[in-house]
Amino acid sequence: MQVVARRANLFAVIAVIAIVAFLVMTATTWYALTSNADNGKLLPSDLTASLLVGTLVPALTILVLFGRRMALRRAQESIGGTGLMHVRLVFLFSLISAIPTLLVVVFASWLFQSGVEFWFSDSSRGLLENANKLALGYYDQARRDVGYQTVAMAQDTRIMLNENAVASPTFQAFLADAVLRRNLSMAAIVQVDADGKQRTPIIVDPDRKGQEQRITKDELAQLDRGEPMATASNANRIVAVAPIERERGIYLYTARASDLLALSQGQRAENIVQAYEVLTNRARVLQLRFNVALFIASLVLVGLSIWFALRFADRQVKPLYELVDAARRVGAGNYALRLEGRTGADEIGLLNRAFNRMTAQIDKQTQDLLSANRELHERSVFIEAVLESVTSGIVSLDAAGEVLLMNSMAQKLLSQPGAEVEFVGRHLAEVAPQIAAVVEQGNAGGLVQYSRGGDLLTLAVKTSRDVTGHVITFEDITRQLLDQRTAAWSDVARRIAHEIKNPLTPIQLATERLSRRYRKQITDNPELFEDLTRTIIRQVGDLRKMVDEFSSFARLPKPVFRAEDPVALTRQALFLQEIARPDIEFEFASDSELGSIDCDRHQFGQAMTNVLKNAVEAIEAKAAQIGEGYRGLIAVAVDGLPGSARVRIRDNGIGLSQDRERIIEPYVTTREKGTGLGLAIVNKIIEEHGGEMTFLPAVGGGTEVVMRFATDPLLATRKPEAIDV
Structure with missing residues (x-):
């Protein structure tokens, strides 16, 4: 019934009915009083009581509903609750005052009407009139006799x-x-x-x-x-x-x-009759005043009762509201809260004391939990710091193979460039199927190839099983393998340079001596003899250049860093190519606010020259394919990045090969002639300068080489200090 009343808004309906009933009864009472005003007669007692009760009941109902509304508003302003206890107390006090008041009003109205009807009835009026007539008759008789x-x-x-x-x-x-x-x-x-x-x-x-x-x-x-x-x-x-x-x-x-x-009796009788007539004429007014007084007194009495009920309800319910508010604040986390209100021997005091004991226990337990959580947090921070400091990728899997935890190095190695992917909660097969295959096969470790942004990475994977799933650690050994190959090739180059360079000088000297001594003695086809000796000398020169490249790659000197202008150095290398190849169009752009960097002037120029020569050779290769109508273009741009300078060289040549990730390895070349050491030397120079080199396909065809040089190479190439654990 309460749910139905709340949904139907029953109290609003009752209020509307009470207001309508009050207006109707007020109009009915006014009509009953004014319709018989001319004859001077009193209204019947039953009609008067009915009109009074019929008007008083809806008025009291409106007053009680108003008190209920006030109780609800006070409750909502106090704690924002429903205020049911306020309403119940106010309703109880209203009934206690309204019902007896209504009964007293009915009895008083009936008693007053009965008394008025008795004293102002026709028999009372006739009695006074007969007495008056008797007195006047006697006096008139005396006058007539005289x-x-x-x-x-x-x-x-x-x-x-x-x-x-x-x-x-x-x-x-x-x-x-x-x-x-x-x-x-x-x-x-x-x-x-x-x-x-x-x-x-x-x-x-x-x-x-x-x-x-x-x-x-x-x-x-x-x-x-x-x-x-x-x-x-x-x-x-x-x-x-x-x-x-x-x-x-x-x-x-x-x-x-x-x-x-x-x-005197006659005059007194006359005066009584006149006074009776006056009272009779005023009886309706007295009747109306008495009923209005009863009506107002009833409303005032019930209103005072409702006011007292509101005050009493506030006093009785306020500790409960304070307790509710305190419970909410405790629920919000204020466990140090204590109630300072009533703590006597009554039920409210008992409840407050129990609440204070409860909050004290919760506060103590919370402090213990906070201390434990603080310790766990410190351990977690320590573990996270260790995991973040580790150069290996670490992934934790549950029993179903979904990712539970992944450190930043693992996210960096497994995420594609420019893509933000949430790995936690996903299956490992969706993130890295190559590593997932190692886990599914039950191997303790292995090497896998993983493609990241066009680069093929070599990852060394190790797996271990725990109670919740698997813990996988992997490390990018691509650079290590490249360094190993580079070191191996450096050793090979050093050995080749050592083994080949020694006989080259005697061969060249012997050939030159044969040419000088026997050139005039050869009469049979001397031109052939000259061609053969020149060929030997030329091939020996080519071998000497190759040996010099081997020596440069194997024993690249340590750079001597000085403050240099990267724009000027790049412009000088580009100028030499512009003079040598007027058939190719060159473009140059630079950042005017770019400052100086620490670099080796000779090695920086060597790196620029090698890359520009590769761009020229790529344009020559494409010109050989296309023929006439093709014009090569090399665009060079120098700008700054936070902590480094960037040089971008873009050409519209033949473009990159399929295995471009191996292009910087020694002895890897796409040309018929060449040792494949040029870009390997450039990459080594850039690494010594704390930078990196990347290759990208250019828009419209060709290749774009991006070289980044650290502003302070010594700081960039410094190894990170060990973490003090």
Whole structure:
């Protein structure tokens, strides 16, 4: 259910439903209040409670969901986690506060509505109205009685006045007796003149509480309209005026002392009725205010509970977040971390202490592992240094024949020039099938031929088996074999030069003596004799030149290094060829910023001359093949490289032979005439100068010879010191 709720975003759906329900209930409540506002009646208690609960439930739901969102945000800001514990604590506190609050609100609303309905019901209103009517009826009856008594007394007084004068004792006795018999407090005859002045000819006031009597204009107007009497009342008495003779303006003015208790009860009843009417009109407002107060108080109470829940959750969950963060940092490698928070006797303190013990143990074990790894690393670095310092190639194979380890010398020997190949993880048969064949045959070693960039290398291979596979060591002995052949040829050349050079001089001298002595004595075909002697002398000269080359190759003197300009030396050698062969086109280019190098001036020029002569001979050979229309070209370029000077000589001659890797070996030549020692001498000179010589096919045909001379030959040819192990 949790997975389904998370995928469906259930809380978002509940939030939308709660917001819609709150808006609908708010609109419904507003309509219910405004639709019955004109009649002044209260809403029924069940309807009011339903509206309050229906509005409060979605509002509380929105508030609880807001608290959940705040808990999630605080949790994510703290450690970036899910905040489930925050949500659970906040939800628990929300339920604890929301459910009792909702029940209390429902009970308080129902209780308030019941009380309001009781006090403002129709029966309560009728009771007050009947009491008020009773009090007012009693008071009206007293006023009417005084009025009727006054009318009857006025009629009797009119009769008495027709028979007696006002000042007569009989009339006075009559008036006093009438006051007593009719239960009046006083009586007076008032005459109103035409100008409105009032006179009182006679007055009966037993209690002597009378005051100057005044008949008001309203009372006179009421009597003038033909009414039999006019009454008035105040807190002290009830007065009445009745006409005795309207034409003459004579009126009877009577008064009776008021019943103060009855009057006060009547007024009080009247005031209560009026106050009840006011309360009845304000009952709807009070009803609305009370329900709004309950609504707001409920939201405030639940909001405070959620706020307290957030604070409480922060306090309770913060140590766990700190522990999670510490665990992550320990997982990242900080094993020296220790928690400094709660370490008391509660569960959090117990967990923190256990965590600190764990990190201490991990830290100690890690230090031990680091120490062991450091030692292994030092051994590995030592082994790698030894392997890198070894001039032999070393390859480690697993049981399947795949490469596990290969030192830089092995990569250099097995990789093709200009290609970057990853050997580790590949099968040895893909890298070096010749060496793989030695391993598969189970031989302990052997010699293999390996082609690298057009050069055929001779590798001396040794194999040994271990628990994981094979360890193969091999060394490039091509140079050693070449040096051995060169040394052998040097010895042969020295022996040939020694054995041949000794008889050459006597042969030449004897031939010259025969020519001088017997040239004039030969009469039979003397030209033939001269040709034969010249041929012998010429062949002896050719043999002497060959012997000189043998001697030069066998005993090449040690170079004497001085600072020389390689551009000038190359230009001099090229100039001699330009003078000798005007039929060939020569080009020259050089680096203007190239400085001097340490070299033997004579040997440097000899090397340039030999290579240029080979280029000229290659052009002559191609000219012999093509014939007319062909023009030879020799391009010479001198530039600098880091720590060396480079001379490139390119021709468009006949090109290289198939076995060009043997072209620098002694007595290897492609010409009919020649000893094959020229390039061997050049290669030896370049090696003495700490450089190397390579042969490449030129673009468009021909050959390009690249010679590199070290700037400091002594440093370049110095043997590396032994590594102190």
